[in-house]
Amino acid sequence: MKVHIGPIAPPDLTAAVVAAGAEIGPAAEASALVWYGSGPERFAELDHPGLEWVQLPSAGIETWMTSGALRDGITFTSAVGTYAETVAEHTLGLMLAGARQLHAVARADQWARPAGIRSLIGATVGIIGAGGIGRALMELLRPFGVRVLAVNRSGKPVDGAAWTCPADDASGVRRLLAESDFVVVAAPATAETAKLIDADALSRMKSDAWLVNVARGSLVDTDALVAALDAESIGGAALDVTDPEPLPAGHPLFQHPRALISPHSANPKSLLIPALARRVEDNVRRRLAGEPLLGVIDLTAGY
Template sequence: MKVHIGPVAPPELTAAVVAAGAEISPAAEATALTWYGAGPERFAEFDHPGLEWVQLPSAGIEAWVAAGALRDGITFTSAAGTYAQTVAEHTLGLMLTGARQLHAMARAENWARPAGMLSLFGATVGIIGAGGIGRALIDLLQPFGVRVLAVNRSGKPVAGAAWTWPADDEAGMDRLLAESDFVVVAAPATAKTAKLVDASALSRMKADAWLINVARGSLVDTDALVEALDAERIGGAALDVTDPEPLPDGHPLFQHPRAIISPHSANPKSLLVPALARRVEENVRRRLAGQPLLGVIDRTAGY
Protein backbone atom coordinates (compact mmCIF):
# COMPACT_ATOMS: atom_id res chain seq x y z
CA MET A 1 0.00 0.00 0.00
CA LYS A 2 1.24 3.46 -0.94
CA VAL A 3 0.60 6.21 1.61
CA HIS A 4 1.12 9.95 1.30
CA ILE A 5 1.39 12.21 4.35
CA GLY A 6 0.51 15.84 3.87
CA PRO A 7 0.35 18.73 3.48
CA VAL A 8 2.87 18.51 6.36
CA ALA A 9 4.68 15.27 7.13
CA PRO A 10 5.96 15.05 10.73
CA PRO A 11 8.68 12.41 11.04
CA GLU A 12 6.63 10.55 13.65
CA LEU A 13 3.87 9.92 11.09
CA THR A 14 6.33 8.86 8.42
CA ALA A 15 7.91 6.41 10.85
CA ALA A 16 4.48 5.05 11.79
CA VAL A 17 3.54 4.32 8.18
CA VAL A 18 6.84 2.58 7.50
CA ALA A 19 6.69 0.59 10.76
CA ALA A 20 3.24 -0.68 9.76
CA GLY A 21 4.65 -2.04 6.51
CA ALA A 22 3.42 0.49 3.96
CA GLU A 23 5.32 2.63 1.46
CA ILE A 24 5.57 6.43 1.51
CA SER A 25 4.71 7.81 -1.91
CA PRO A 26 3.86 11.03 -3.77
CA ALA A 27 0.24 12.11 -3.43
CA ALA A 28 -0.65 11.32 -7.04
CA GLU A 29 0.39 7.67 -6.61
CA ALA A 30 -1.03 7.06 -3.14
CA THR A 31 -4.06 4.92 -2.40
CA ALA A 32 -4.09 6.22 1.19
CA LEU A 33 -3.58 9.70 2.61
CA THR A 34 -2.67 10.61 6.17
CA TRP A 35 -3.83 14.21 6.49
CA TYR A 36 -1.90 16.64 8.66
CA GLY A 37 -1.03 20.32 8.69
CA ALA A 38 -4.00 22.05 7.03
CA GLY A 39 -7.77 22.20 6.88
CA PRO A 40 -10.09 20.68 4.29
CA GLU A 41 -9.70 23.69 1.99
CA ARG A 42 -6.51 22.13 0.63
CA PHE A 43 -7.82 18.60 0.25
CA ALA A 44 -8.55 19.03 -3.48
CA GLU A 45 -4.79 19.42 -4.09
CA PHE A 46 -4.25 15.84 -2.87
CA ASP A 47 -7.44 14.14 -4.00
CA HIS A 48 -7.40 11.93 -7.10
CA PRO A 49 -9.41 9.00 -8.51
CA GLY A 50 -7.08 6.34 -7.06
CA LEU A 51 -7.41 7.56 -3.48
CA GLU A 52 -9.24 5.00 -1.34
CA TRP A 53 -8.70 5.96 2.30
CA VAL A 54 -7.99 9.19 4.20
CA GLN A 55 -6.94 9.29 7.86
CA LEU A 56 -7.85 12.62 9.45
CA PRO A 57 -5.87 13.96 12.43
CA SER A 58 -8.72 15.07 14.69
CA ALA A 59 -11.72 13.51 16.37
CA GLY A 60 -13.97 16.41 15.37
CA ILE A 61 -14.75 16.57 11.64
CA GLU A 62 -17.23 19.44 11.48
CA ALA A 63 -14.95 21.53 9.24
CA TRP A 64 -14.74 18.66 6.74
CA VAL A 65 -18.51 18.19 6.82
CA ALA A 66 -19.10 21.91 6.31
CA ALA A 67 -16.64 22.01 3.40
CA GLY A 68 -18.31 19.04 1.70
CA ALA A 69 -14.90 17.35 1.49
CA LEU A 70 -16.03 13.87 2.59
CA ARG A 71 -16.72 12.67 -0.92
CA ASP A 72 -18.16 9.32 -1.90
CA GLY A 73 -15.75 6.62 -2.97
CA ILE A 74 -13.27 7.26 -0.15
CA THR A 75 -13.23 5.77 3.34
CA PHE A 76 -12.52 8.55 5.82
CA THR A 77 -11.37 7.78 9.34
CA SER A 78 -11.14 10.26 12.21
CA ALA A 79 -8.90 10.18 15.24
CA ALA A 80 -11.88 9.51 17.51
CA GLY A 81 -10.69 7.96 20.75
CA THR A 82 -7.03 8.63 20.01
CA TYR A 83 -6.75 11.50 22.46
CA ALA A 84 -9.30 10.29 25.01
CA GLN A 85 -6.91 9.83 27.92
CA THR A 86 -5.21 13.20 27.39
CA VAL A 87 -8.51 15.07 27.19
CA ALA A 88 -9.95 13.14 30.14
CA GLU A 89 -6.92 14.13 32.21
CA HIS A 90 -7.49 17.79 31.35
CA THR A 91 -11.18 17.41 32.15
CA LEU A 92 -10.39 16.05 35.59
CA GLY A 93 -8.06 19.00 36.15
CA LEU A 94 -10.80 21.46 35.23
CA MET A 95 -13.27 19.71 37.51
CA LEU A 96 -10.91 19.78 40.49
CA THR A 97 -9.98 23.40 39.81
CA GLY A 98 -13.61 24.45 39.85
CA ALA A 99 -14.58 22.27 42.79
CA ARG A 100 -11.77 23.58 44.98
CA GLN A 101 -11.98 27.16 43.67
CA LEU A 102 -8.31 27.07 42.68
CA HIS A 103 -8.91 29.59 39.90
CA ALA A 104 -10.29 32.11 42.40
CA MET A 105 -7.32 31.66 44.69
CA ALA A 106 -4.87 31.94 41.81
CA ARG A 107 -6.39 35.31 40.87
CA ALA A 108 -6.64 36.59 44.45
CA GLU A 109 -4.53 39.48 45.71
CA ASN A 110 -5.25 38.89 49.40
CA TRP A 111 -5.66 36.06 51.92
CA ALA A 112 -9.45 35.84 51.54
CA ARG A 113 -10.79 32.30 51.31
CA PRO A 114 -13.32 31.71 48.53
CA ALA A 115 -16.75 30.33 49.30
CA GLY A 116 -18.57 27.60 47.45
CA MET A 117 -15.99 24.82 47.51
CA LEU A 118 -17.18 21.39 46.42
CA SER A 119 -15.68 17.91 46.58
CA LEU A 120 -15.50 15.28 43.89
CA PHE A 121 -15.80 12.52 46.48
CA GLY A 122 -19.28 11.09 46.27
CA ALA A 123 -20.39 13.66 43.67
CA THR A 124 -22.71 12.96 40.74
CA VAL A 125 -21.06 13.51 37.35
CA GLY A 126 -23.18 13.74 34.22
CA ILE A 127 -21.43 13.02 30.93
CA ILE A 128 -23.13 14.18 27.75
CA GLY A 129 -21.53 12.21 24.94
CA ALA A 130 -20.04 9.30 26.86
CA GLY A 131 -17.73 8.01 24.13
CA GLY A 132 -13.97 7.57 24.33
CA ILE A 133 -13.34 10.67 26.42
CA GLY A 134 -16.25 9.92 28.71
CA ARG A 135 -15.12 6.35 29.30
CA ALA A 136 -11.56 7.47 30.00
CA LEU A 137 -12.89 10.07 32.43
CA ILE A 138 -14.96 7.46 34.25
CA ASP A 139 -11.78 5.45 34.80
CA LEU A 140 -9.99 8.50 36.23
CA LEU A 141 -12.92 9.26 38.53
CA GLN A 142 -13.05 5.81 40.14
CA PRO A 143 -10.96 6.76 43.21
CA PHE A 144 -13.46 9.52 44.00
CA GLY A 145 -16.42 7.15 44.29
CA VAL A 146 -18.58 9.32 42.02
CA ARG A 147 -21.98 8.39 40.64
CA VAL A 148 -21.99 8.72 36.87
CA LEU A 149 -25.00 9.52 34.69
CA ALA A 150 -24.36 9.15 30.97
CA VAL A 151 -25.94 10.10 27.67
CA ASN A 152 -24.74 8.60 24.40
CA ARG A 153 -26.11 8.17 20.91
CA SER A 154 -27.31 4.59 21.27
CA GLY A 155 -28.35 4.44 24.90
CA LYS A 156 -26.28 1.27 25.35
CA PRO A 157 -25.03 1.01 28.95
CA VAL A 158 -21.69 2.70 29.58
CA ALA A 159 -19.37 0.76 31.88
CA GLY A 160 -19.12 2.51 35.23
CA ALA A 161 -22.29 4.58 34.77
CA ALA A 162 -25.24 4.15 37.09
CA TRP A 163 -27.62 5.15 34.29
CA THR A 164 -27.25 5.57 30.53
CA TRP A 165 -29.80 7.23 28.27
CA PRO A 166 -29.92 7.73 24.50
CA ALA A 167 -29.35 11.28 23.28
CA ASP A 168 -32.99 11.64 22.18
CA ASP A 169 -34.38 10.74 25.61
CA GLU A 170 -35.50 14.11 26.96
CA ALA A 171 -36.44 12.71 30.35
CA GLY A 172 -32.99 11.17 30.71
CA MET A 173 -31.28 14.43 29.78
CA ASP A 174 -33.49 16.30 32.25
CA ARG A 175 -32.51 13.92 35.02
CA LEU A 176 -28.80 14.19 34.18
CA LEU A 177 -28.93 17.98 34.28
CA ALA A 178 -31.00 18.12 37.47
CA GLU A 179 -28.96 15.62 39.49
CA SER A 180 -25.37 16.29 38.41
CA ASP A 181 -22.86 18.26 40.44
CA PHE A 182 -20.65 18.37 37.34
CA VAL A 183 -22.02 18.27 33.79
CA VAL A 184 -19.32 17.27 31.30
CA VAL A 185 -19.93 17.95 27.61
CA ALA A 186 -17.96 15.53 25.42
CA ALA A 187 -20.30 14.95 22.46
CA PRO A 188 -19.38 15.45 18.79
CA ALA A 189 -20.28 18.70 17.05
CA THR A 190 -23.14 18.08 14.63
CA ALA A 191 -26.21 19.97 13.48
CA LYS A 192 -28.19 18.16 16.18
CA THR A 193 -25.82 19.10 19.00
CA ALA A 194 -25.48 22.81 18.14
CA LYS A 195 -26.26 24.82 21.30
CA LEU A 196 -27.28 21.63 23.05
CA VAL A 197 -26.57 23.39 26.34
CA ASP A 198 -28.79 26.44 26.00
CA ALA A 199 -30.61 28.68 28.46
CA SER A 200 -33.20 25.99 29.09
CA ALA A 201 -30.59 23.33 29.84
CA LEU A 202 -28.65 25.68 32.12
CA SER A 203 -31.83 26.48 34.04
CA ARG A 204 -32.27 22.77 34.82
CA MET A 205 -28.83 22.44 36.42
CA LYS A 206 -28.18 22.70 40.14
CA ALA A 207 -27.42 26.17 41.45
CA ASP A 208 -23.92 25.05 42.53
CA ALA A 209 -23.20 22.69 39.60
CA TRP A 210 -20.27 23.16 37.24
CA LEU A 211 -20.45 22.89 33.45
CA ILE A 212 -17.31 21.45 31.81
CA ASN A 213 -17.00 21.62 28.01
CA VAL A 214 -14.16 19.71 26.34
CA ALA A 215 -16.05 18.90 23.12
CA ARG A 216 -16.61 21.86 20.81
CA GLY A 217 -17.69 25.40 21.59
CA SER A 218 -20.76 25.12 19.36
CA LEU A 219 -22.43 22.75 21.85
CA VAL A 220 -22.87 25.55 24.40
CA ASP A 221 -24.80 28.79 23.91
CA THR A 222 -22.15 31.26 25.05
CA ASP A 223 -24.50 34.20 25.62
CA ALA A 224 -26.85 32.05 27.67
CA LEU A 225 -23.91 30.75 29.67
CA VAL A 226 -22.64 34.24 30.50
CA GLU A 227 -26.14 35.21 31.62
CA ALA A 228 -26.41 32.12 33.82
CA LEU A 229 -23.02 32.81 35.40
CA ASP A 230 -23.86 36.48 35.99
CA ALA A 231 -27.15 35.51 37.63
CA GLU A 232 -25.41 32.80 39.72
CA ARG A 233 -27.83 30.21 38.35
CA ILE A 234 -25.01 27.65 38.15
CA GLY A 235 -21.85 27.27 40.20
CA GLY A 236 -19.42 27.81 37.35
CA ALA A 237 -18.14 26.81 33.94
CA ALA A 238 -14.79 25.40 32.85
CA LEU A 239 -14.28 25.56 29.10
CA ASP A 240 -11.48 24.22 26.94
CA VAL A 241 -13.50 25.11 23.84
CA THR A 242 -15.62 28.18 23.16
CA ASP A 243 -17.94 29.78 20.64
CA PRO A 244 -16.48 31.84 19.09
CA GLU A 245 -13.03 30.29 19.09
CA PRO A 246 -10.59 31.71 19.79
CA LEU A 247 -12.46 33.69 22.42
CA PRO A 248 -11.94 37.41 21.64
CA ASP A 249 -9.61 39.41 23.87
CA GLY A 250 -11.54 41.06 26.67
CA HIS A 251 -14.47 38.62 26.52
CA PRO A 252 -16.31 38.57 29.89
CA LEU A 253 -15.62 34.86 30.36
CA PHE A 254 -11.87 35.43 30.71
CA GLN A 255 -12.14 37.32 34.00
CA HIS A 256 -15.47 35.99 35.19
CA PRO A 257 -15.11 34.80 38.81
CA ARG A 258 -17.16 31.71 38.00
CA ALA A 259 -15.36 30.76 34.78
CA ILE A 260 -12.17 28.90 33.88
CA ILE A 261 -10.91 29.12 30.30
CA SER A 262 -8.15 27.02 28.75
CA PRO A 263 -7.29 27.76 25.09
CA HIS A 264 -8.31 24.46 23.47
CA SER A 265 -5.28 22.89 25.09
CA ALA A 266 -6.66 19.61 26.45
CA ASN A 267 -4.73 17.89 23.68
CA PRO A 268 -1.52 19.90 23.20
CA LYS A 269 0.55 19.43 20.05
CA SER A 270 3.38 17.87 22.05
CA LEU A 271 1.06 14.97 22.89
CA LEU A 272 -1.09 15.03 19.75
CA VAL A 273 1.47 13.90 17.17
CA PRO A 274 2.74 10.85 19.12
CA ALA A 275 -0.83 9.74 19.80
CA LEU A 276 -1.82 10.28 16.17
CA ALA A 277 1.23 8.28 15.06
CA ARG A 278 0.03 5.34 17.12
CA ARG A 279 -3.42 5.53 15.49
CA VAL A 280 -1.88 5.84 12.00
CA GLU A 281 0.33 2.80 12.53
CA GLU A 282 -2.58 0.75 13.86
CA ASN A 283 -4.89 1.69 10.99
CA VAL A 284 -2.24 1.11 8.32
CA ARG A 285 -1.63 -2.34 9.78
CA ARG A 286 -5.36 -3.01 9.76
CA ARG A 287 -5.71 -1.81 6.18
CA LEU A 288 -2.91 -4.08 5.03
CA ALA A 289 -4.44 -7.03 6.87
CA GLY A 290 -7.94 -6.38 5.54
CA GLN A 291 -9.27 -5.68 9.03
CA PRO A 292 -11.84 -3.01 10.02
CA LEU A 293 -10.34 0.44 10.48
CA LEU A 294 -10.68 2.43 13.70
CA GLY A 295 -12.68 5.65 13.62
CA VAL A 296 -14.58 5.14 10.34
CA ILE A 297 -16.68 8.25 9.78
CA ASP A 298 -20.44 7.94 9.46
CA ARG A 299 -21.37 10.70 7.01
CA THR A 300 -25.02 10.55 8.06
CA ALA A 301 -24.23 10.98 11.75
CA GLY A 302 -21.57 13.62 11.05
CA TYR A 303 -18.77 11.95 13.01
Protein backbone atom coordinates (compact mmCIF):
# COMPACT_ATOMS: atom_id res chain seq x y z
CA MET A 1 0.00 0.00 0.00
CA LYS A 2 1.26 3.44 -0.93
CA VAL A 3 0.50 6.30 1.43
CA HIS A 4 0.89 10.00 0.71
CA ILE A 5 1.23 12.59 3.48
CA GLY A 6 0.23 16.14 2.69
CA PRO A 7 0.00 18.95 1.99
CA ILE A 8 2.77 18.99 4.66
CA ALA A 9 4.63 15.86 5.72
CA PRO A 10 6.08 16.10 9.26
CA PRO A 11 8.90 13.58 9.82
CA ASP A 12 7.00 11.92 12.68
CA LEU A 13 4.11 11.04 10.36
CA THR A 14 6.42 9.76 7.66
CA ALA A 15 8.21 7.55 10.18
CA ALA A 16 4.86 6.25 11.45
CA VAL A 17 3.74 5.16 7.98
CA VAL A 18 7.05 3.38 7.31
CA ALA A 19 7.06 1.74 10.75
CA ALA A 20 3.60 0.35 10.03
CA GLY A 21 4.91 -1.36 6.91
CA ALA A 22 3.53 0.88 4.15
CA GLU A 23 5.34 2.75 1.40
CA ILE A 24 5.44 6.51 1.03
CA GLY A 25 4.41 7.54 -2.48
CA PRO A 26 3.24 10.48 -4.59
CA ALA A 27 -0.39 11.49 -4.22
CA ALA A 28 -1.43 10.29 -7.66
CA GLU A 29 -0.21 6.75 -6.89
CA ALA A 30 -1.37 6.48 -3.29
CA SER A 31 -4.48 4.62 -2.17
CA ALA A 32 -4.24 6.24 1.27
CA LEU A 33 -3.72 9.85 2.30
CA VAL A 34 -2.64 11.14 5.70
CA TRP A 35 -3.88 14.72 5.70
CA TYR A 36 -1.84 17.34 7.51
CA GLY A 37 -1.05 21.02 7.09
CA SER A 38 -4.23 22.56 5.71
CA GLY A 39 -7.98 22.64 5.89
CA PRO A 40 -10.35 20.96 3.42
CA GLU A 41 -10.02 23.81 0.91
CA ARG A 42 -6.92 22.13 -0.54
CA PHE A 43 -8.23 18.58 -0.56
CA ALA A 44 -8.98 18.64 -4.30
CA GLU A 45 -5.26 19.07 -4.99
CA LEU A 46 -4.52 15.57 -3.66
CA ASP A 47 -7.81 13.80 -4.35
CA HIS A 48 -7.88 11.32 -7.23
CA PRO A 49 -9.99 8.33 -8.38
CA GLY A 50 -7.68 5.73 -6.81
CA LEU A 51 -7.88 7.23 -3.31
CA GLU A 52 -9.57 4.83 -0.88
CA TRP A 53 -8.82 6.08 2.63
CA VAL A 54 -8.02 9.46 4.19
CA GLN A 55 -6.80 9.94 7.76
CA LEU A 56 -7.68 13.41 9.05
CA PRO A 57 -5.59 15.01 11.81
CA SER A 58 -8.32 16.34 14.08
CA ALA A 59 -11.07 14.87 16.22
CA GLY A 60 -13.53 17.61 15.28
CA ILE A 61 -14.47 17.53 11.60
CA GLU A 62 -17.16 20.21 11.29
CA THR A 63 -15.23 22.22 8.69
CA TRP A 64 -14.81 19.07 6.59
CA MET A 65 -18.49 18.24 6.89
CA THR A 66 -19.54 21.66 5.60
CA SER A 67 -16.88 21.81 2.88
CA GLY A 68 -18.28 19.00 0.76
CA ALA A 69 -14.85 17.36 0.59
CA LEU A 70 -16.00 14.16 2.32
CA ARG A 71 -17.15 12.46 -0.86
CA ASP A 72 -18.57 8.99 -1.34
CA GLY A 73 -16.17 6.24 -2.32
CA ILE A 74 -13.55 7.15 0.29
CA THR A 75 -13.31 5.99 3.89
CA PHE A 76 -12.49 8.99 6.06
CA THR A 77 -11.16 8.57 9.59
CA SER A 78 -10.81 11.28 12.19
CA ALA A 79 -8.39 11.44 15.10
CA VAL A 80 -11.22 11.02 17.60
CA GLY A 81 -9.85 9.71 20.90
CA THR A 82 -6.25 10.36 19.90
CA TYR A 83 -5.88 13.44 22.04
CA ALA A 84 -8.26 12.44 24.84
CA GLU A 85 -5.70 12.25 27.65
CA THR A 86 -4.05 15.54 26.71
CA VAL A 87 -7.36 17.40 26.52
CA ALA A 88 -8.59 15.76 29.73
CA GLU A 89 -5.45 16.95 31.52
CA HIS A 90 -6.11 20.52 30.37
CA THR A 91 -9.76 20.18 31.40
CA LEU A 92 -8.74 19.15 34.90
CA GLY A 93 -6.43 22.16 35.04
CA LEU A 94 -9.28 24.49 34.08
CA MET A 95 -11.56 22.93 36.69
CA LEU A 96 -9.00 23.26 39.47
CA ALA A 97 -8.15 26.83 38.46
CA GLY A 98 -11.81 27.78 38.57
CA ALA A 99 -12.45 26.00 41.86
CA ARG A 100 -9.47 27.68 43.50
CA GLN A 101 -10.06 31.05 41.80
CA LEU A 102 -6.55 30.99 40.33
CA HIS A 103 -7.65 33.19 37.43
CA ALA A 104 -8.61 35.89 39.92
CA VAL A 105 -5.39 35.79 41.92
CA ALA A 106 -3.33 35.74 38.71
CA ARG A 107 -4.91 39.04 37.67
CA ALA A 108 -4.66 40.65 41.12
CA ASP A 109 -2.23 43.53 41.71
CA GLN A 110 -2.51 43.43 45.50
CA TRP A 111 -2.63 40.84 48.28
CA ALA A 112 -6.25 39.77 48.66
CA ARG A 113 -8.00 36.45 49.03
CA PRO A 114 -10.76 36.04 46.43
CA ALA A 115 -14.28 34.95 47.33
CA GLY A 116 -15.77 31.78 45.96
CA ILE A 117 -12.87 29.38 46.54
CA ARG A 118 -14.16 25.81 46.63
CA SER A 119 -12.90 22.24 46.42
CA LEU A 120 -13.15 19.73 43.63
CA ILE A 121 -13.09 16.93 46.19
CA GLY A 122 -16.51 15.30 46.43
CA ALA A 123 -18.04 17.59 43.80
CA THR A 124 -20.63 16.55 41.22
CA VAL A 125 -19.27 16.76 37.68
CA GLY A 126 -21.60 16.61 34.69
CA ILE A 127 -19.96 15.56 31.42
CA ILE A 128 -21.89 16.33 28.25
CA GLY A 129 -20.26 14.15 25.63
CA ALA A 130 -18.80 11.34 27.70
CA GLY A 131 -16.68 9.87 24.91
CA GLY A 132 -12.91 9.57 24.81
CA ILE A 133 -12.19 12.90 26.49
CA GLY A 134 -14.94 12.40 29.04
CA ARG A 135 -13.74 8.94 30.02
CA ALA A 136 -10.13 10.11 30.24
CA LEU A 137 -11.25 12.99 32.46
CA MET A 138 -13.12 10.58 34.71
CA GLU A 139 -9.91 8.64 35.28
CA LEU A 140 -8.10 11.85 36.28
CA LEU A 141 -10.97 12.80 38.58
CA ARG A 142 -11.03 9.46 40.36
CA PRO A 143 -8.71 10.56 43.25
CA PHE A 144 -11.02 13.50 43.96
CA GLY A 145 -13.96 11.23 44.76
CA VAL A 146 -16.32 13.13 42.49
CA ARG A 147 -19.79 12.01 41.46
CA VAL A 148 -20.07 11.93 37.68
CA LEU A 149 -23.25 12.45 35.67
CA ALA A 150 -22.79 11.55 32.01
CA VAL A 151 -24.53 12.32 28.73
CA ASN A 152 -23.62 10.41 25.60
CA ARG A 153 -25.24 9.71 22.25
CA SER A 154 -26.47 6.19 23.02
CA GLY A 155 -27.36 6.44 26.67
CA LYS A 156 -25.34 3.28 27.27
CA PRO A 157 -24.05 3.41 30.87
CA VAL A 158 -20.58 4.91 31.19
CA ASP A 159 -18.39 2.91 33.56
CA GLY A 160 -17.76 4.96 36.69
CA ALA A 161 -20.64 7.40 36.21
CA ALA A 162 -23.43 7.58 38.78
CA TRP A 163 -25.88 7.61 35.88
CA THR A 164 -25.87 8.09 32.13
CA CYS A 165 -28.54 9.49 29.86
CA PRO A 166 -28.78 9.81 26.07
CA ALA A 167 -28.22 13.22 24.50
CA ASP A 168 -31.80 13.37 23.25
CA ASP A 169 -33.22 12.95 26.77
CA ALA A 170 -34.01 16.59 27.55
CA SER A 171 -35.11 15.87 31.12
CA GLY A 172 -31.87 14.00 31.80
CA VAL A 173 -29.77 16.85 30.46
CA ARG A 174 -31.73 19.30 32.62
CA ARG A 175 -31.06 17.11 35.65
CA LEU A 176 -27.33 17.12 34.89
CA LEU A 177 -27.30 20.90 34.60
CA ALA A 178 -29.23 21.35 37.86
CA GLU A 179 -27.13 18.95 39.96
CA SER A 180 -23.60 19.58 38.69
CA ASP A 181 -20.98 21.74 40.38
CA PHE A 182 -18.97 21.60 37.15
CA VAL A 183 -20.56 21.14 33.72
CA VAL A 184 -17.97 19.91 31.22
CA VAL A 185 -18.82 20.18 27.52
CA ALA A 186 -16.93 17.61 25.43
CA ALA A 187 -19.47 16.70 22.74
CA PRO A 188 -18.83 16.85 18.99
CA ALA A 189 -19.89 19.94 17.04
CA THR A 190 -22.89 19.07 14.89
CA ALA A 191 -26.07 20.82 13.79
CA GLU A 192 -27.82 19.24 16.78
CA THR A 193 -25.28 20.49 19.33
CA ALA A 194 -25.04 24.08 18.07
CA LYS A 195 -25.66 26.43 21.05
CA LEU A 196 -26.48 23.43 23.21
CA ILE A 197 -25.59 25.60 26.20
CA ASP A 198 -27.94 28.52 25.69
CA ALA A 199 -29.68 30.96 28.03
CA ASP A 200 -32.15 28.30 29.15
CA ALA A 201 -29.42 25.76 29.89
CA LEU A 202 -27.38 28.32 31.81
CA SER A 203 -30.42 29.29 33.87
CA ARG A 204 -30.72 25.69 35.05
CA MET A 205 -27.18 25.55 36.44
CA LYS A 206 -26.33 26.14 40.09
CA SER A 207 -25.47 29.73 40.98
CA ASP A 208 -21.94 28.66 41.94
CA ALA A 209 -21.43 26.06 39.17
CA TRP A 210 -18.66 26.36 36.58
CA LEU A 211 -19.08 25.73 32.88
CA VAL A 212 -16.02 24.17 31.20
CA ASN A 213 -15.94 23.91 27.40
CA VAL A 214 -13.17 21.90 25.70
CA ALA A 215 -15.25 20.78 22.70
CA ARG A 216 -16.00 23.53 20.17
CA GLY A 217 -17.08 27.12 20.71
CA SER A 218 -20.27 26.58 18.71
CA LEU A 219 -21.74 24.46 21.51
CA VAL A 220 -22.07 27.51 23.78
CA ASP A 221 -24.10 30.66 23.10
CA THR A 222 -21.42 33.25 23.86
CA ASP A 223 -23.80 36.18 24.34
CA ALA A 224 -25.96 34.17 26.72
CA LEU A 225 -22.85 33.09 28.63
CA VAL A 226 -21.60 36.66 29.04
CA ALA A 227 -25.06 37.67 30.27
CA ALA A 228 -25.09 34.83 32.81
CA LEU A 229 -21.63 35.78 34.06
CA ASP A 230 -22.60 39.43 34.32
CA ALA A 231 -25.73 38.50 36.28
CA GLU A 232 -23.65 36.19 38.51
CA SER A 233 -26.20 33.45 37.84
CA ILE A 234 -23.38 30.88 37.48
CA GLY A 235 -20.08 30.65 39.30
CA GLY A 236 -17.84 30.98 36.27
CA ALA A 237 -16.75 29.70 32.89
CA ALA A 238 -13.46 28.14 31.79
CA LEU A 239 -13.18 27.95 28.02
CA ASP A 240 -10.50 26.50 25.77
CA VAL A 241 -12.73 27.08 22.74
CA THR A 242 -14.92 30.05 21.91
CA ASP A 243 -17.41 31.37 19.39
CA PRO A 244 -16.11 33.31 17.58
CA GLU A 245 -12.63 31.80 17.52
CA PRO A 246 -10.17 33.31 17.93
CA LEU A 247 -11.91 35.51 20.45
CA PRO A 248 -11.51 39.14 19.30
CA ALA A 249 -9.14 41.38 21.24
CA GLY A 250 -11.02 43.30 23.90
CA HIS A 251 -13.85 40.76 24.14
CA PRO A 252 -15.49 40.96 27.59
CA LEU A 253 -14.67 37.33 28.36
CA PHE A 254 -10.94 38.03 28.42
CA GLN A 255 -11.09 40.23 31.51
CA HIS A 256 -14.33 39.01 33.02
CA PRO A 257 -13.75 38.27 36.73
CA ARG A 258 -15.72 35.03 36.39
CA ALA A 259 -14.07 33.77 33.20
CA LEU A 260 -10.89 31.88 32.41
CA ILE A 261 -9.87 31.64 28.75
CA SER A 262 -7.15 29.51 27.16
CA PRO A 263 -6.47 29.92 23.40
CA HIS A 264 -7.52 26.46 22.17
CA SER A 265 -4.34 25.10 23.68
CA ALA A 266 -5.59 21.89 25.29
CA ASN A 267 -3.82 19.98 22.54
CA PRO A 268 -0.73 22.02 21.54
CA LYS A 269 1.23 21.17 18.41
CA SER A 270 4.13 19.81 20.49
CA LEU A 271 1.82 17.07 21.77
CA LEU A 272 -0.46 16.78 18.76
CA ILE A 273 2.01 15.42 16.20
CA PRO A 274 3.41 12.58 18.36
CA ALA A 275 -0.12 11.51 19.30
CA LEU A 276 -1.29 11.72 15.69
CA ALA A 277 1.73 9.66 14.60
CA ARG A 278 0.68 6.88 16.97
CA ARG A 279 -2.85 6.89 15.49
CA VAL A 280 -1.47 6.93 11.92
CA GLU A 281 0.80 3.95 12.60
CA ASP A 282 -2.03 2.04 14.24
CA ASN A 283 -4.48 2.70 11.40
CA VAL A 284 -1.95 1.94 8.66
CA ARG A 285 -1.21 -1.39 10.33
CA ARG A 286 -4.94 -2.07 10.55
CA ARG A 287 -5.44 -1.19 6.90
CA LEU A 288 -2.67 -3.51 5.81
CA ALA A 289 -4.07 -6.33 7.95
CA GLY A 290 -7.64 -5.81 6.76
CA GLU A 291 -8.80 -4.87 10.26
CA PRO A 292 -11.38 -2.17 11.13
CA LEU A 293 -9.94 1.34 11.21
CA LEU A 294 -10.20 3.58 14.24
CA GLY A 295 -12.25 6.76 14.02
CA VAL A 296 -14.28 5.99 10.89
CA ILE A 297 -16.46 9.02 10.20
CA ASP A 298 -20.23 8.56 10.04
CA LEU A 299 -21.29 11.09 7.41
CA THR A 300 -24.90 10.92 8.59
CA ALA A 301 -24.06 11.60 12.25
CA GLY A 302 -21.46 14.24 11.32
CA TYR A 303 -18.56 12.80 13.30
